[in-house]
Amino acid sequence: MKGSLDYRKNDGLSHQYGIIKSPFQHPYDVFTTSLLTHKDIKMPGFGSMRRFSPSQTSANAAGSKVSWPVIKEQRPRSFRMSVATALLAALAGLTGSSAFATSAECQSLLRKRDLAQAPSVCSAALSAQQKAAKGGQRAELEALARAHDNLGSLHMLRRQYAEAEAQYRASLMAREKAFGRDHHLQAISLHQLADSLKLQNKLVEAEPLLLRALKLRQSSLGPHSEATAQAHHALGMLYTQMDAAKAESSFREEIAILERLYPAGSAATAIAYNNLGILRQRNGQPDQAESYYRSAISMLERTAPNDKVRLAGPLLNLATALTEKQQYAAARKLLLRLLEIRQQLQGSQSPGVADVHNRLGVLYSRTGDLEIAESELRKALTMRENTLGTNHLLVAESCTNLGIFLMQRGRLNEALALLRHSAAVTHSLTGPQSAQTATAWQNLEQLYGRIIQAAAIKQ
Numbered sequence: 001m002k003g004s005l006d007y008r009k010n011d012g013l014s015h016q017y018g019i020i021k022s023p024f025q026h027p028y029d030v031f032t033t034s035l036l037t038h039k040d041i042k043m044p045g046f047g048s049m050r051r052f053s054p055s056q057t058s059a060n061a062a063g064s065k066v067s068w069p070v071i072k073e074q075r076p077r078s079f080r081m082s083v084a085t086a087l088l089a090a091l092a093g094l095t096g097s098s099a100f101a102t103s104a105e106c107q108s109l110l111r112k113r114d115l116a117q118a119p120s121v122c123s124a125a126l127s128a129q130q131k132a133a134k135g136g137q138r139a140e141l142e143a144l145a146r147a148h149d150n151l152g153s154l155h156m157l158r159r160q161y162a163e164a165e166a167q168y169r170a171s172l173m174a175r176e177k178a179f180g181r182d183h184h185l186q187a188i189s190l191h192q193l194a195d196s197l198k199l200q201n202k203l204v205e206a207e208p209l210l211l212r213a214l215k216l217r218q219s220s221l222g223p224h225s226e227a228t229a230q231a232h233h234a235l236g237m238l239y240t241q242m243d244a245a246k247a248e249s250s251f252r253e254e255i256a257i258l259e260r261l262y263p264a265g266s267a268a269t270a271i272a273y274n275n276l277g278i279l280r281q282r283n284g285q286p287d288q289a290e291s292y293y294r295s296a297i298s299m300l301e302r303t304a305p306n307d308k309v310r311l312a313g314p315l316l317n318l319a320t321a322l323t324e325k326q327q328y329a330a331a332r333k334l335l336l337r338l339l340e341i342r343q344q345l346q347g348s349q350s351p352g353v354a355d356v357h358n359r360l361g362v363l364y365s366r367t368g369d370l371e372i373a374e375s376e377l378r379k380a381l382t383m384r385e386n387t388l389g390t391n392h393l394l395v396a397e398s399c400t401n402l403g404i405f406l407m408q409r410g411r412l413n414e415a416l417a418l419l420r421h422s423a424a425v426t427h428s429l430t431g432p433q434s435a436q437t438a439t440a441w442q443n444l445e446q447l448y449g450r451i452i453q454a455a456a457i458k459q
Contacts, residue, residue: 102128103143106150115158122151133174141178145171145189152192161199168193184220184227187213191234203242210235229257229268236275248279267310270299274314281317286325293318308341315341319359328367335360351394354383358398365405377402393436396425400443412451419444 106122126147133144152167172189179185190213194206214231221227236250251272258269277292296314304310319334339356346352361376381398388394403418423440430436 103147103150106147110150110153110157113157115154118154122147122154126151136177138178141174142185145174145178148174149188149192152196156196156199159199161196165193165196165200168196182216182219184216187216187227187231190216191231194234194238198238198241203238206238207235207242210238224257224260226257226261229254229261232257233268233272236272240275240279244279244283248276251276251279265299265303267300267303270296270303270310270314273299274317277321278317281321281324286321290318290321290325293321308345312338312341312345323359323363323366326366328363332360332363332367335363349383349387351384351387354380354387354394354398357383358401361405362401370409374402374405377405390421391425391428393425393429396422396429396440399425400440403447404443407447407450412447412454415447416451419447 102121102125106118106125109118109121126144129140129144129147133140148167148171152164152171155161155164155167168189172186172193175183175186175189190209194209194213197203197206197209210231214228214235217225217227217231232250232254236247236254239247239250255269255272255276258266258272262269273292274296277289277296280286280292281289293314297311297318300307300310300314315334315338319331319338322328322331322334335356339353339360342350342352342356357376358380361373361380364370364373364376377398381395381402384392384395384398399418399422403415403422406412406415406418419440423437423444426434426440427437
């Protein structure tokens with residue numbers, strides 16, 4: 001933002017502008033269960049397996065607005081594991097203990113995010129399942145599909161999206177061979193394939209896959225099943241990048257199903273309300289956005305009062321909305337609450353904590369608390385440099401905010417070094433023609449103009 005401090009940039013932790021995924025829909029899962037449970041195909045109760053995400057382990061480039069932590073679902077682990085164990089035991093007897101053991105090791109490494117050992121183990125698991133599936137038995141083909149899923153998950157974690165796409169296409173082929181094209185289990189592969197396409201910006205290719213998955217679930221599992229709600233959610237997530245009206249329609253379909261299933265509320269319902277709030281905020285309707293955010297926070301506090309991970313995201317979006325409405329006291333209270341949560345969950349020096357310090361610095365600068373503002377902005381810059389290195393867009397963001405703050409205070413020489421570094425990093429990482437680079441150079445030009453004026457006055 002030229003000439004002013006910006007509090008809305010991405011902290012590198014999750015998805016653009018606060019859009020978050022539901023507890024039953026997240027990419028890059030390890031496929032650990034058999035036919036009826038997966039990352040995005042859960043039967044009543046949202047049963048699922050443990051999840052992992054590259055957004056939780058590495059920072060994304062700046063440029064998106066508000067960041068969110070990934071939200072997980074609340075189904076008891078004992079239920080998930082009992083179902084998974086029973087189904088996996090049945091598959092193990094059918095597919096061979098050697099192949100099964102290798103697949104289990106692959107899944108374990110992926111859960112641990114051990115990207116050093118996982119490639120060889122997961123590739124060996126795939127080779128074993130390919131041999132086992134030559135007989136053409138349904139269980140063997142499903143195990144083969146899961147082996148492709150796991151390699152796809154590995155590539156997604158390594159941000160090798162084209163390679164992940166190839167694995168998910170192979171997974172889809174295996175399931176079609178096992179169950180036919182009209183079985184709802186195809187939705188497992190369809191959703192994963194769509195995820196890989198979205199991350200390659202192939203949105204038009206992803207849309208028909210998700211529409212097909214929705215149709216399969218509606219016809220096989222019912223229009224009011226949780227699996228169908230998941231499909232509406234996935235479409236809503238896609239449409240946030242394509243068509244806001246369609247995104248809102250999909251989220252409302254999701255909410256209608258969830259409210260019918262959970263009249264007292266649920267985490268998934270809260271997330272859908274949150275995402276509607278973001279759409280409203282993008283559409284210039286801050287009051288409606290605030291209402292949706294508050295509904296999401298209230299529902300999460302009621303349904304999962306001890307789960308701070310789930311609560312952190314809506315708190316951040318509401319704080320952002322209130323800051324934009326100049327309700328600084330209320331926004332500061334939310335940010336301080338968020339700061340405490342992130343310090344507990346991520347550590348006192350994490351990028352997420354630095355993001356909150358950055359936002360607090362901007363807020364305090366607007367309320368005239370200049371000493372506190374400078375302290376918060378410097379904390380954010382130091383933490384980001386220590387955790388991310390100096391050549392990172394989030395460091396450039398902190399340099400910009402602190403540099404502009406100092407320029408507005410008349411401390412031009414201090415501001416010069418910061419804005420120079422910001423421009424150099426932004427130019428290097430986003431390219432000479434990017435909007436970010438243009439803004440960085442405009443900020444620097446504005447500073448040079450003030451330096452020249454100051455020199456002229458002295459003469």
